Amino acid sequence: MEDIEQDPSLARSMIMRHIPNLPAEIEDLIQLPTYHAPRLPNxxxxxxxxxxxxxxxxxxxxxxxxxxxxxxxxxxx
Structure with missing residues (x-):
């Protein structure tokens, strides 16, 4: 998670690698969610x-x- 926050291209490249039919030109357009550390409800x-x-x-x-x-x-x- 921290690595993705530092470098969002890591997540985008994984998405592109694991969904092979996506056009390459959309990689930089992919909107990523805000990632949070694992947590449980209080x-x-x-x-x-x-x-x-x-x-x-x-x-x-x-x-x-x-x-x-x-x-x-x-x-x-």
């Missing part, structure tokens, strides 16, 4: 989803936000 957002789910399903769920997300997979990125 506990408050997850709690809102859990509360909404409970209100829609009319059920009580006996688990916390930590049961939904394992944050370890992005800690070392």
């Amino acid at each position: 506990d408050e957002f997850v709690r809102q989803i859990m509360d909404w789910t409970a209100s829609v399903t009319k059920q009580t769920y006996a688990f916390g936000t930590e049961s939904f997300l394992n944050r370890r997979f992005i800690e070392d990125l």
Whole structure:
């Protein structure tokens, strides 16, 4: 991700390489999205989803936000 931010042509060249039927002249015209570092929603957002789910399903769920997300997979990125 940082490499693409530094040099967007890296992403464009990969797109051109992996979609071979694109005309070469469009490479510099390709609009790239804004890339973000991997992240997970915060506990408050997850709690809102859990509360909404409970209100829609009319059920009580006996688990916390930590049961939904394992944050370890992005800690070392």
